[in-house]
Amino acid sequence: MGVQRRTKTVERILVAFRDPKEALSAKMLLCRMDEGVNKTTVYRLLDRLEDDGVVHSFSGDDSIKYYARCHSCSDTLHLHSHPHFQCVSCDKVRCLDFEVTLDAPENLQVMESQILLKGHCELCSN
Amino acid sequence: MGVQRRTKTVERILVAFRDPKEALSAKMLLCRMDEGVNKTTVYRLLDRLEDDGVVHSFSGDDSIKYYARCHSCSDTLHLHSHPHFQCVSCDKVRCLDFEVTLDAPENLQVMESQILLKGHCELCSN
DNA sequence: AATTTAATGCAACTAAGTTGCGTTTGATGT
DNA sequence: ACATCAAACGCAACTTAGTTGCATTAAATT
Incomplete structure:
Protein backbone atom coordinates (compact mmCIF):
# COMPACT_ATOMS: atom_id res chain seq x y z
CA MET A 1 0.00 0.00 0.00
CA GLY A 2 3.00 2.25 -0.45
CA VAL A 3 4.04 5.40 1.38
CA GLN A 4 1.77 6.53 4.22
CA ARG A 5 3.80 9.19 5.94
CA ARG A 6 5.56 12.14 4.43
CA THR A 7 8.89 11.73 6.19
CA LYS A 8 12.08 13.69 5.63
CA THR A 9 13.66 10.84 3.70
CA VAL A 10 10.68 10.61 1.34
CA GLU A 11 10.95 14.34 0.67
CA ARG A 12 14.65 14.06 -0.02
CA ILE A 13 14.16 11.17 -2.41
CA LEU A 14 11.49 13.10 -4.29
CA VAL A 15 13.87 16.05 -4.54
CA ALA A 16 16.49 13.72 -6.02
CA LEU A 30 22.51 7.16 -1.55
CA CYS A 31 25.43 9.19 -2.89
CA ARG A 32 23.27 12.24 -3.55
CA ARG A 44 12.26 0.16 0.89
CA LEU A 45 11.14 3.65 -0.09
CA LEU A 46 11.81 2.96 -3.75
CA ASP A 47 9.60 -0.14 -3.49
CA ARG A 48 6.84 1.85 -1.84
CA LEU A 49 7.04 4.74 -4.29
CA GLU A 50 6.86 2.23 -7.11
CA ASP A 51 3.74 0.67 -5.58
CA ASP A 52 2.19 4.13 -5.46
CA GLY A 53 2.91 4.81 -9.12
CA VAL A 54 5.29 7.64 -8.26
CA VAL A 55 8.32 5.97 -9.84
CA HIS A 56 8.79 3.12 -12.26
CA SER A 57 11.76 0.78 -12.46
CA PHE A 58 13.68 -1.15 -15.06
CA SER A 59 16.87 -3.10 -15.29
CA GLY A 60 19.90 -1.38 -16.82
CA ASP A 61 22.43 -3.03 -19.06
CA ASP A 62 24.64 -3.38 -15.99
CA SER A 63 21.95 -5.52 -14.31
CA ILE A 64 21.30 -2.73 -11.85
CA LYS A 65 17.78 -1.56 -11.10
CA TYR A 66 17.03 2.01 -12.11
CA TYR A 67 14.13 4.18 -11.02
CA ALA A 68 12.59 7.24 -12.65
CA ARG A 69 9.55 9.45 -12.13
CA CYS A 70 6.19 8.35 -13.43
CA HIS A 71 3.98 10.96 -15.03
CA SER A 72 0.55 9.49 -15.37
CA CYS A 73 0.60 6.45 -13.12
CA SER A 74 -1.22 5.64 -9.91
CA ASP A 75 -1.23 2.76 -7.45
CA THR A 76 -3.84 1.04 -9.61
CA LEU A 77 -2.49 1.74 -13.08
CA HIS A 78 1.13 1.52 -14.10
CA LEU A 79 1.75 2.07 -17.78
CA HIS A 80 5.07 2.68 -19.44
CA SER A 81 5.79 2.17 -23.05
CA HIS A 82 8.65 4.60 -23.46
CA PRO A 83 12.24 3.46 -24.00
CA HIS A 84 15.18 4.22 -21.75
CA PHE A 85 18.65 5.30 -22.73
CA GLN A 86 21.91 4.41 -21.01
CA CYS A 87 25.09 6.19 -22.01
CA VAL A 88 28.01 3.77 -22.22
CA SER A 89 30.42 6.60 -21.57
CA CYS A 90 29.05 8.62 -18.63
CA ASP A 91 26.64 5.88 -17.46
CA LYS A 92 23.73 8.28 -17.13
CA VAL A 93 20.33 6.71 -17.66
CA ARG A 94 17.14 8.47 -18.63
CA CYS A 95 13.65 8.14 -20.03
CA LEU A 96 13.07 8.92 -23.69
CA ASP A 97 10.09 10.87 -24.89
CA PHE A 98 8.54 8.71 -27.54
CA GLU A 99 6.19 5.78 -27.03
CA VAL A 100 6.76 2.47 -28.77
CA THR A 101 4.26 -0.20 -29.60
CA LEU A 102 5.50 -3.57 -30.75
CA ASP A 103 3.36 -6.22 -32.32
CA ALA A 104 4.40 -9.41 -30.60
CA PRO A 105 3.44 -12.90 -31.79
CA CYS A 121 24.56 10.75 -25.17
CA GLU A 122 24.77 14.29 -26.60
CA LEU A 123 27.50 15.28 -24.19
CA CYS A 124 29.64 12.18 -24.73
CA SER A 125 29.33 11.72 -28.48
CA ASN A 126 32.34 13.75 -29.61
CA MET B 1 40.23 -13.65 -27.55
CA GLY B 2 37.64 -16.23 -26.62
CA VAL B 3 37.70 -20.00 -26.61
CA GLN B 4 40.90 -21.63 -27.92
CA ARG B 5 40.46 -25.23 -26.87
CA ARG B 6 37.52 -27.47 -27.43
CA THR B 7 37.26 -28.86 -23.90
CA LYS B 8 34.57 -31.11 -22.46
CA THR B 9 32.94 -28.23 -20.62
CA VAL B 10 32.72 -26.14 -23.78
CA GLU B 11 31.03 -29.06 -25.54
CA ARG B 12 28.58 -29.47 -22.72
CA ILE B 13 27.70 -25.80 -22.68
CA LEU B 14 27.10 -25.85 -26.43
CA VAL B 15 24.82 -28.86 -25.96
CA ALA B 16 22.85 -26.91 -23.34
CA LEU B 30 24.99 -25.05 -13.82
CA CYS B 31 21.81 -26.93 -12.93
CA ARG B 32 21.61 -28.61 -16.30
CA ARG B 44 34.33 -17.55 -17.85
CA LEU B 45 33.22 -19.73 -20.73
CA LEU B 46 30.12 -17.63 -21.28
CA ASP B 47 32.33 -14.56 -21.51
CA ARG B 48 34.59 -16.26 -24.01
CA LEU B 49 31.75 -17.61 -26.11
CA GLU B 50 30.25 -14.13 -26.17
CA ASP B 51 33.57 -12.69 -27.35
CA ASP B 52 33.58 -15.25 -30.15
CA GLY B 53 30.07 -14.31 -31.29
CA VAL B 54 28.72 -17.73 -30.37
CA VAL B 55 26.28 -16.40 -27.77
CA HIS B 56 24.85 -12.99 -26.98
CA SER B 57 23.74 -11.71 -23.60
CA PHE B 58 21.15 -9.38 -22.16
CA SER B 59 19.78 -8.49 -18.77
CA GLY B 60 16.47 -10.05 -17.74
CA ASP B 61 13.77 -8.26 -15.79
CA ASP B 62 15.17 -9.98 -12.69
CA SER B 63 18.52 -8.24 -13.28
CA ILE B 64 20.09 -11.57 -14.12
CA LYS B 65 22.26 -11.97 -17.19
CA TYR B 66 20.88 -14.33 -19.82
CA TYR B 67 22.71 -15.89 -22.73
CA ALA B 68 21.40 -17.30 -25.99
CA ARG B 69 22.86 -18.60 -29.25
CA CYS B 70 23.89 -16.17 -31.93
CA HIS B 71 23.08 -17.03 -35.52
CA SER B 72 25.06 -14.72 -37.71
CA CYS B 73 27.65 -13.20 -35.42
CA SER B 74 31.41 -13.55 -35.27
CA ASP B 75 34.16 -12.26 -33.02
CA THR B 76 34.31 -9.12 -35.14
CA LEU B 77 30.60 -8.45 -35.69
CA HIS B 78 27.90 -8.76 -33.07
CA LEU B 79 24.47 -7.67 -34.25
CA HIS B 80 21.21 -8.31 -32.46
CA SER B 81 18.07 -6.36 -33.03
CA HIS B 82 15.56 -9.00 -32.03
CA PRO B 83 13.50 -8.74 -28.83
CA HIS B 84 13.54 -11.23 -25.97
CA PHE B 85 10.58 -12.60 -24.06
CA GLN B 86 10.47 -13.51 -20.38
CA CYS B 87 7.50 -15.43 -19.02
CA VAL B 88 6.45 -14.04 -15.64
CA SER B 89 4.91 -17.39 -14.76
CA CYS B 90 7.45 -20.07 -15.68
CA ASP B 91 10.40 -17.67 -15.93
CA LYS B 92 11.59 -19.07 -19.23
CA VAL B 93 13.39 -16.59 -21.44
CA ARG B 94 13.83 -16.77 -25.18
CA CYS B 95 14.67 -14.92 -28.36
CA LEU B 96 11.83 -13.71 -30.56
CA ASP B 97 11.94 -14.01 -34.31
CA PHE B 98 11.23 -10.54 -35.56
CA GLU B 99 13.68 -7.68 -35.90
CA VAL B 100 12.88 -4.22 -34.58
CA THR B 101 14.26 -0.90 -35.65
CA LEU B 102 13.60 2.14 -33.54
CA ASP B 103 14.19 5.70 -34.63
CA ALA B 104 15.86 7.30 -31.65
CA PRO B 105 16.34 11.06 -31.25
CA CYS B 121 4.02 -17.67 -22.74
CA GLU B 122 1.79 -20.04 -24.74
CA LEU B 123 2.01 -22.72 -22.09
CA CYS B 124 1.28 -20.43 -19.16
CA SER B 125 -1.45 -18.21 -20.61
CA ASN B 126 -4.50 -20.19 -19.52
C1' DA C 1 56.66 -38.46 -24.46
C1' DA C 2 57.82 -33.59 -23.15
C1' DT C 3 56.47 -29.01 -23.25
C1' DT C 4 53.53 -25.09 -23.17
C1' DT C 5 49.78 -22.49 -21.93
C1' DA C 6 44.67 -22.41 -22.02
C1' DA C 7 41.29 -24.02 -19.08
C1' DT C 8 39.76 -25.51 -14.60
C1' DG C 9 38.65 -25.69 -9.50
C1' DC C 10 38.77 -23.66 -5.23
C1' DA C 11 38.41 -20.19 -1.87
C1' DA C 12 37.85 -15.73 -0.95
C1' DC C 13 35.95 -11.68 -2.41
C1' DT C 14 32.65 -7.66 -4.20
C1' DA C 15 28.32 -5.59 -4.88
C1' DA C 16 23.15 -5.37 -5.18
C1' DG C 17 19.51 -6.21 -2.81
C1' DT C 18 16.77 -8.44 1.32
C1' DT C 19 15.24 -9.69 6.09
C1' DG C 20 14.55 -9.58 11.12
C1' DC C 21 14.30 -6.86 14.88
C1' DG C 22 14.57 -3.29 18.12
C1' DT C 23 14.09 1.86 18.11
C1' DT C 24 12.35 6.30 16.45
C1' DT C 25 8.94 9.33 14.79
C1' DG C 26 4.85 11.16 12.33
C1' DA C 27 -0.14 11.14 12.52
C1' DT C 28 -4.23 10.71 15.11
C1' DG C 29 -7.44 10.95 19.11
C1' DT C 30 -8.32 12.84 23.71
C1' DA D 1 -0.26 19.54 24.70
C1' DC D 2 0.24 14.76 25.53
C1' DA D 3 -0.40 9.72 25.00
C1' DT D 4 -0.80 6.16 21.73
C1' DC D 5 0.18 3.16 17.86
C1' DA D 6 1.79 1.73 13.71
C1' DA D 7 4.67 3.36 9.87
C1' DA D 8 9.23 4.30 8.98
C1' DC D 9 13.95 3.86 10.26
C1' DG D 10 18.82 2.04 11.28
C1' DC D 11 21.64 -1.67 12.01
C1' DA D 12 23.59 -6.07 11.41
C1' DA D 13 23.44 -10.11 9.27
C1' DC D 14 22.19 -12.42 5.31
C1' DT D 15 21.42 -14.02 0.17
C1' DT D 16 22.70 -14.21 -4.46
C1' DA D 17 25.09 -12.94 -8.96
C1' DG D 18 29.23 -12.38 -10.54
C1' DT D 19 34.61 -11.70 -10.09
C1' DT D 20 39.61 -12.46 -8.93
C1' DG D 21 44.02 -14.68 -7.60
C1' DC D 22 46.41 -18.67 -7.63
C1' DA D 23 47.70 -23.34 -7.80
C1' DT D 24 46.55 -27.47 -10.59
C1' DT D 25 44.97 -30.01 -14.74
C1' DA D 26 44.71 -31.10 -19.39
C1' DA D 27 44.42 -29.86 -24.50
C1' DA D 28 47.29 -28.94 -28.34
C1' DT D 29 51.74 -28.81 -30.52
C1' DT D 30 56.62 -30.31 -30.90
Whole structure:
Protein backbone atom coordinates (compact mmCIF):
# COMPACT_ATOMS: atom_id res chain seq x y z
CA MET A 1 0.00 0.00 0.00
CA GLY A 2 3.00 2.25 -0.45
CA VAL A 3 4.04 5.40 1.38
CA GLN A 4 1.77 6.53 4.22
CA ARG A 5 3.80 9.19 5.94
CA ARG A 6 5.56 12.14 4.43
CA THR A 7 8.89 11.73 6.19
CA LYS A 8 12.08 13.69 5.63
CA THR A 9 13.66 10.84 3.70
CA VAL A 10 10.68 10.61 1.34
CA GLU A 11 10.95 14.34 0.67
CA ARG A 12 14.65 14.06 -0.02
CA ILE A 13 14.16 11.17 -2.41
CA LEU A 14 11.49 13.10 -4.29
CA VAL A 15 13.87 16.05 -4.54
CA ALA A 16 16.49 13.72 -6.02
CA PHE A 17 13.93 12.78 -8.66
CA ARG A 18 13.07 16.37 -9.54
CA ASP A 19 14.39 15.87 -13.07
CA PRO A 20 11.40 14.26 -14.78
CA LYS A 21 13.52 12.12 -17.13
CA GLU A 22 16.58 11.13 -15.15
CA ALA A 23 16.81 7.56 -13.87
CA LEU A 24 18.68 6.73 -10.68
CA SER A 25 19.90 3.57 -9.01
CA ALA A 26 19.68 3.02 -5.26
CA LYS A 27 23.40 3.61 -5.01
CA MET A 28 23.22 6.90 -6.92
CA LEU A 29 20.45 8.05 -4.60
CA LEU A 30 22.51 7.16 -1.55
CA CYS A 31 25.43 9.19 -2.89
CA ARG A 32 23.27 12.24 -3.55
CA MET A 33 21.83 12.30 -0.08
CA ASP A 34 25.09 13.20 1.59
CA GLU A 35 23.63 13.25 5.06
CA GLY A 36 23.46 9.65 6.17
CA VAL A 37 20.45 7.72 5.03
CA ASN A 38 20.50 3.97 5.37
CA LYS A 39 20.52 1.89 2.21
CA THR A 40 17.75 -0.35 3.54
CA THR A 41 15.53 2.71 3.87
CA VAL A 42 16.27 3.77 0.31
CA TYR A 43 15.49 0.33 -1.10
CA ARG A 44 12.26 0.16 0.89
CA LEU A 45 11.14 3.65 -0.09
CA LEU A 46 11.81 2.96 -3.75
CA ASP A 47 9.60 -0.14 -3.49
CA ARG A 48 6.84 1.85 -1.84
CA LEU A 49 7.04 4.74 -4.29
CA GLU A 50 6.86 2.23 -7.11
CA ASP A 51 3.74 0.67 -5.58
CA ASP A 52 2.19 4.13 -5.46
CA GLY A 53 2.91 4.81 -9.12
CA VAL A 54 5.29 7.64 -8.26
CA VAL A 55 8.32 5.97 -9.84
CA HIS A 56 8.79 3.12 -12.26
CA SER A 57 11.76 0.78 -12.46
CA PHE A 58 13.68 -1.15 -15.06
CA SER A 59 16.87 -3.10 -15.29
CA GLY A 60 19.90 -1.38 -16.82
CA ASP A 61 22.43 -3.03 -19.06
CA ASP A 62 24.64 -3.38 -15.99
CA SER A 63 21.95 -5.52 -14.31
CA ILE A 64 21.30 -2.73 -11.85
CA LYS A 65 17.78 -1.56 -11.10
CA TYR A 66 17.03 2.01 -12.11
CA TYR A 67 14.13 4.18 -11.02
CA ALA A 68 12.59 7.24 -12.65
CA ARG A 69 9.55 9.45 -12.13
CA CYS A 70 6.19 8.35 -13.43
CA HIS A 71 3.98 10.96 -15.03
CA SER A 72 0.55 9.49 -15.37
CA CYS A 73 0.60 6.45 -13.12
CA SER A 74 -1.22 5.64 -9.91
CA ASP A 75 -1.23 2.76 -7.45
CA THR A 76 -3.84 1.04 -9.61
CA LEU A 77 -2.49 1.74 -13.08
CA HIS A 78 1.13 1.52 -14.10
CA LEU A 79 1.75 2.07 -17.78
CA HIS A 80 5.07 2.68 -19.44
CA SER A 81 5.79 2.17 -23.05
CA HIS A 82 8.65 4.60 -23.46
CA PRO A 83 12.24 3.46 -24.00
CA HIS A 84 15.18 4.22 -21.75
CA PHE A 85 18.65 5.30 -22.73
CA GLN A 86 21.91 4.41 -21.01
CA CYS A 87 25.09 6.19 -22.01
CA VAL A 88 28.01 3.77 -22.22
CA SER A 89 30.42 6.60 -21.57
CA CYS A 90 29.05 8.62 -18.63
CA ASP A 91 26.64 5.88 -17.46
CA LYS A 92 23.73 8.28 -17.13
CA VAL A 93 20.33 6.71 -17.66
CA ARG A 94 17.14 8.47 -18.63
CA CYS A 95 13.65 8.14 -20.03
CA LEU A 96 13.07 8.92 -23.69
CA ASP A 97 10.09 10.87 -24.89
CA PHE A 98 8.54 8.71 -27.54
CA GLU A 99 6.19 5.78 -27.03
CA VAL A 100 6.76 2.47 -28.77
CA THR A 101 4.26 -0.20 -29.60
CA LEU A 102 5.50 -3.57 -30.75
CA ASP A 103 3.36 -6.22 -32.32
CA ALA A 104 4.40 -9.41 -30.60
CA PRO A 105 3.44 -12.90 -31.79
CA GLU A 106 -0.19 -13.70 -31.05
CA ASN A 107 0.58 -16.75 -28.95
CA LEU A 108 2.31 -14.57 -26.35
CA GLN A 109 0.31 -12.55 -23.87
CA VAL A 110 2.58 -9.54 -23.44
CA MET A 111 2.01 -7.48 -20.30
CA GLU A 112 4.93 -5.11 -20.40
CA SER A 113 7.85 -4.20 -22.59
CA GLN A 114 11.16 -2.75 -21.62
CA ILE A 115 13.28 -1.06 -24.22
CA LEU A 116 16.81 -0.01 -23.40
CA LEU A 117 18.97 1.85 -25.88
CA LYS A 118 22.69 2.00 -25.33
CA GLY A 119 25.08 4.47 -26.86
CA HIS A 120 26.67 7.86 -26.43
CA CYS A 121 24.56 10.75 -25.17
CA GLU A 122 24.77 14.29 -26.60
CA LEU A 123 27.50 15.28 -24.19
CA CYS A 124 29.64 12.18 -24.73
CA SER A 125 29.33 11.72 -28.48
CA ASN A 126 32.34 13.75 -29.61
CA MET B 1 40.23 -13.65 -27.55
CA GLY B 2 37.64 -16.23 -26.62
CA VAL B 3 37.70 -20.00 -26.61
CA GLN B 4 40.90 -21.63 -27.92
CA ARG B 5 40.46 -25.23 -26.87
CA ARG B 6 37.52 -27.47 -27.43
CA THR B 7 37.26 -28.86 -23.90
CA LYS B 8 34.57 -31.11 -22.46
CA THR B 9 32.94 -28.23 -20.62
CA VAL B 10 32.72 -26.14 -23.78
CA GLU B 11 31.03 -29.06 -25.54
CA ARG B 12 28.58 -29.47 -22.72
CA ILE B 13 27.70 -25.80 -22.68
CA LEU B 14 27.10 -25.85 -26.43
CA VAL B 15 24.82 -28.86 -25.96
CA ALA B 16 22.85 -26.91 -23.34
CA PHE B 17 22.38 -24.19 -25.97
CA ARG B 18 21.14 -26.57 -28.65
CA ASP B 19 17.75 -24.87 -28.68
CA PRO B 20 18.41 -21.92 -31.00
CA LYS B 21 15.99 -19.59 -29.20
CA GLU B 22 16.20 -20.49 -25.54
CA ALA B 23 18.07 -18.12 -23.23
CA LEU B 24 19.86 -19.41 -20.14
CA SER B 25 21.40 -17.86 -17.07
CA ALA B 26 24.66 -19.08 -15.57
CA LYS B 27 22.69 -20.69 -12.76
CA MET B 28 20.38 -22.53 -15.16
CA LEU B 29 23.41 -23.83 -17.03
CA LEU B 30 24.99 -25.05 -13.82
CA CYS B 31 21.81 -26.93 -12.93
CA ARG B 32 21.61 -28.61 -16.30
CA MET B 33 25.14 -29.90 -16.17
CA ASP B 34 24.48 -32.29 -13.35
CA GLU B 35 28.04 -33.55 -13.20
CA GLY B 36 29.98 -30.98 -11.25
CA VAL B 37 31.21 -28.02 -13.22
CA ASN B 38 32.47 -25.04 -11.32
CA LYS B 39 30.50 -21.81 -11.54
CA THR B 40 33.65 -19.81 -12.22
CA THR B 41 34.28 -21.94 -15.28
CA VAL B 42 30.75 -21.38 -16.53
CA TYR B 43 30.98 -17.62 -16.12
CA ARG B 44 34.33 -17.55 -17.85
CA LEU B 45 33.22 -19.73 -20.73
CA LEU B 46 30.12 -17.63 -21.28
CA ASP B 47 32.33 -14.56 -21.51
CA ARG B 48 34.59 -16.26 -24.01
CA LEU B 49 31.75 -17.61 -26.11
CA GLU B 50 30.25 -14.13 -26.17
CA ASP B 51 33.57 -12.69 -27.35
CA ASP B 52 33.58 -15.25 -30.15
CA GLY B 53 30.07 -14.31 -31.29
CA VAL B 54 28.72 -17.73 -30.37
CA VAL B 55 26.28 -16.40 -27.77
CA HIS B 56 24.85 -12.99 -26.98
CA SER B 57 23.74 -11.71 -23.60
CA PHE B 58 21.15 -9.38 -22.16
CA SER B 59 19.78 -8.49 -18.77
CA GLY B 60 16.47 -10.05 -17.74
CA ASP B 61 13.77 -8.26 -15.79
CA ASP B 62 15.17 -9.98 -12.69
CA SER B 63 18.52 -8.24 -13.28
CA ILE B 64 20.09 -11.57 -14.12
CA LYS B 65 22.26 -11.97 -17.19
CA TYR B 66 20.88 -14.33 -19.82
CA TYR B 67 22.71 -15.89 -22.73
CA ALA B 68 21.40 -17.30 -25.99
CA ARG B 69 22.86 -18.60 -29.25
CA CYS B 70 23.89 -16.17 -31.93
CA HIS B 71 23.08 -17.03 -35.52
CA SER B 72 25.06 -14.72 -37.71
CA CYS B 73 27.65 -13.20 -35.42
CA SER B 74 31.41 -13.55 -35.27
CA ASP B 75 34.16 -12.26 -33.02
CA THR B 76 34.31 -9.12 -35.14
CA LEU B 77 30.60 -8.45 -35.69
CA HIS B 78 27.90 -8.76 -33.07
CA LEU B 79 24.47 -7.67 -34.25
CA HIS B 80 21.21 -8.31 -32.46
CA SER B 81 18.07 -6.36 -33.03
CA HIS B 82 15.56 -9.00 -32.03
CA PRO B 83 13.50 -8.74 -28.83
CA HIS B 84 13.54 -11.23 -25.97
CA PHE B 85 10.58 -12.60 -24.06
CA GLN B 86 10.47 -13.51 -20.38
CA CYS B 87 7.50 -15.43 -19.02
CA VAL B 88 6.45 -14.04 -15.64
CA SER B 89 4.91 -17.39 -14.76
CA CYS B 90 7.45 -20.07 -15.68
CA ASP B 91 10.40 -17.67 -15.93
CA LYS B 92 11.59 -19.07 -19.23
CA VAL B 93 13.39 -16.59 -21.44
CA ARG B 94 13.83 -16.77 -25.18
CA CYS B 95 14.67 -14.92 -28.36
CA LEU B 96 11.83 -13.71 -30.56
CA ASP B 97 11.94 -14.01 -34.31
CA PHE B 98 11.23 -10.54 -35.56
CA GLU B 99 13.68 -7.68 -35.90
CA VAL B 100 12.88 -4.22 -34.58
CA THR B 101 14.26 -0.90 -35.65
CA LEU B 102 13.60 2.14 -33.54
CA ASP B 103 14.19 5.70 -34.63
CA ALA B 104 15.86 7.30 -31.65
CA PRO B 105 16.34 11.06 -31.25
CA GLU B 106 19.09 12.39 -33.51
CA ASN B 107 21.17 13.77 -30.69
CA LEU B 108 21.75 10.26 -29.34
CA GLN B 109 24.27 7.97 -30.93
CA VAL B 110 22.60 4.60 -30.35
CA MET B 111 24.88 1.57 -30.57
CA GLU B 112 22.61 -1.19 -29.36
CA SER B 113 19.04 -1.73 -28.28
CA GLN B 114 17.66 -4.30 -25.91
CA ILE B 115 13.98 -5.09 -25.98
CA LEU B 116 12.49 -7.31 -23.33
CA LEU B 117 8.84 -8.31 -23.40
CA LYS B 118 7.25 -9.69 -20.26
CA GLY B 119 4.08 -11.71 -20.08
CA HIS B 120 2.67 -15.20 -20.19
CA CYS B 121 4.02 -17.67 -22.74
CA GLU B 122 1.79 -20.04 -24.74
CA LEU B 123 2.01 -22.72 -22.09
CA CYS B 124 1.28 -20.43 -19.16
CA SER B 125 -1.45 -18.21 -20.61
CA ASN B 126 -4.50 -20.19 -19.52
C1' DA C 1 56.66 -38.46 -24.46
C1' DA C 2 57.82 -33.59 -23.15
C1' DT C 3 56.47 -29.01 -23.25
C1' DT C 4 53.53 -25.09 -23.17
C1' DT C 5 49.78 -22.49 -21.93
C1' DA C 6 44.67 -22.41 -22.02
C1' DA C 7 41.29 -24.02 -19.08
C1' DT C 8 39.76 -25.51 -14.60
C1' DG C 9 38.65 -25.69 -9.50
C1' DC C 10 38.77 -23.66 -5.23
C1' DA C 11 38.41 -20.19 -1.87
C1' DA C 12 37.85 -15.73 -0.95
C1' DC C 13 35.95 -11.68 -2.41
C1' DT C 14 32.65 -7.66 -4.20
C1' DA C 15 28.32 -5.59 -4.88
C1' DA C 16 23.15 -5.37 -5.18
C1' DG C 17 19.51 -6.21 -2.81
C1' DT C 18 16.77 -8.44 1.32
C1' DT C 19 15.24 -9.69 6.09
C1' DG C 20 14.55 -9.58 11.12
C1' DC C 21 14.30 -6.86 14.88
C1' DG C 22 14.57 -3.29 18.12
C1' DT C 23 14.09 1.86 18.11
C1' DT C 24 12.35 6.30 16.45
C1' DT C 25 8.94 9.33 14.79
C1' DG C 26 4.85 11.16 12.33
C1' DA C 27 -0.14 11.14 12.52
C1' DT C 28 -4.23 10.71 15.11
C1' DG C 29 -7.44 10.95 19.11
C1' DT C 30 -8.32 12.84 23.71
C1' DA D 1 -0.26 19.54 24.70
C1' DC D 2 0.24 14.76 25.53
C1' DA D 3 -0.40 9.72 25.00
C1' DT D 4 -0.80 6.16 21.73
C1' DC D 5 0.18 3.16 17.86
C1' DA D 6 1.79 1.73 13.71
C1' DA D 7 4.67 3.36 9.87
C1' DA D 8 9.23 4.30 8.98
C1' DC D 9 13.95 3.86 10.26
C1' DG D 10 18.82 2.04 11.28
C1' DC D 11 21.64 -1.67 12.01
C1' DA D 12 23.59 -6.07 11.41
C1' DA D 13 23.44 -10.11 9.27
C1' DC D 14 22.19 -12.42 5.31
C1' DT D 15 21.42 -14.02 0.17
C1' DT D 16 22.70 -14.21 -4.46
C1' DA D 17 25.09 -12.94 -8.96
C1' DG D 18 29.23 -12.38 -10.54
C1' DT D 19 34.61 -11.70 -10.09
C1' DT D 20 39.61 -12.46 -8.93
C1' DG D 21 44.02 -14.68 -7.60
C1' DC D 22 46.41 -18.67 -7.63
C1' DA D 23 47.70 -23.34 -7.80
C1' DT D 24 46.55 -27.47 -10.59
C1' DT D 25 44.97 -30.01 -14.74
C1' DA D 26 44.71 -31.10 -19.39
C1' DA D 27 44.42 -29.86 -24.50
C1' DA D 28 47.29 -28.94 -28.34
C1' DT D 29 51.74 -28.81 -30.52
C1' DT D 30 56.62 -30.31 -30.90
